[in-house]
Amino acid sequence: MIKYDKGTLRMRNLAVIDIGGTSIKFGAWVDEKLVTMDSEPTPDNLDDFYDVLKIKVEKIKNIYGDISGVAISSPGAVNKSAGRIDGASAIPYIHGFPIFDKLEALFGLPVSVENDANCAALAEVAYGAGKDNQNILFLVLGTGVGGAIIINRKIFHGSHLYGGEFGFMQVNDHETLSEACSPVNLARKYNEITDEDLTGKEVFDLADQGNQLAHDLREKMLESLAVAIYNLQYSYDPEKFILGGGVSNNPRLLPLLREKIQQVTARVSIADIEPKVELCKFRSDANLYGAVVDFLQEHE
Incomplete structure (x- = not known):
């Protein structure tokens, strides 16, 4: 797994991704604020999925410069210790293999992945009703x-x-x-x-x-x-x-x-x-906020 200089994490920017069954939302964590960007239809196969994520993260890099990591909200039972997504979801091709390593290699950056409902809860704890x-x-x-x-x-x-x-x-x-x-x-x-x-x-x-x-x-x-x-x-x-x-x-x-x-x-x-x-306080952007919280907890 890619390591990150924890001492300067809060001074850096992140790409943020919320993977959904019908669409994938993208944003950036810049100067400790979430900037929502756009979304793309969720591809029906793994190769196109990787292509969409890579293109969007490169776009975030081009806009905001130095990106220190990628924070991801995902469906399924996220198995952090094994680096994979277990269970089942509307996106079957992301399950059952070490996708964390694949994503880190794809971006060349540290990655965090957490279940979408867990991300929404983390958003409420960090910034919302909790x-x-x-x-x-x-x-x-x-x-x-x-x-x-x-x-x-x-x-x-x-x-x-x-x-x-x-x-x-x-x-x-x-x-x-x-x-x-x-x-x-x-x-x-x-x-x-x-x-x-x-x-x-x-x-x-x-x-x-x-x-x-x-x-x-x-x-x-x-x-x-x-x-x-x-x-x-x-x-x-x-x-x-x-x-x-x-x-x-x-x-x-x-x-x-x-x-x-x-x-x-x-x-x-x-x-x-x-x-x-x-x-809850957050609605549509809850998973993006929570993915950032998860990244900070995991890499700090």
Whole structure:
């Protein structure tokens, strides 16, 4: 692995990359500030993937001069000790081989790679809703439910790299948390019954307009999420939970969820800690910010 002069790291610039299933975002960390640049469609093969990354990093070098490293947010179970990306994602060709070495050779620079949800959590700890906290749990409500565990302001990966994969938890009626609490699955359940084609946000809003089915489905979703948060509070005992994902933009989510958490906590008479839940600060650039934090933690 390429080594870096740690003593001058904060005085240098970084290229920053957020690898997604449909597009790859690029930015630069310059004078301790993130400068977002542009994005490219995610290629369907490894050779083109390497070409896109190399061209973009060279462009960043040309614009900002001395680049000291490349910070990367990636899907999949990032195995830092083995220098590869395990698990599976929408980009199958990046998995299962020592890609860290390939990327460092491609750029001729030190590289850091971290899972995208973990990067989003690191961004919140460094600059967002968790900046004053040591220990948080980060939950992302999207197509499924993902997240991250932060202990002492660093990612806890777990023994099998499944730390923060809250979506695998079983909740009601043998559903996983992803099945029970994803906005995508909220919409799917409603549409299967009504034969409509609504989004999760539209179903969420219908519940406020008096639609009984939407209300009942939303209540079940919030109940499952509140129970999961309660259980995680008394398992990991974080200072707070931070919620991300598209549904976090809905102003009704937080007050409804807090009310449900109060009800769940009240069922256990000896429970004297009510989980504290806040919304994330960062949206589209969270993974880029977090990739920088990961690089600084890894190379300092």
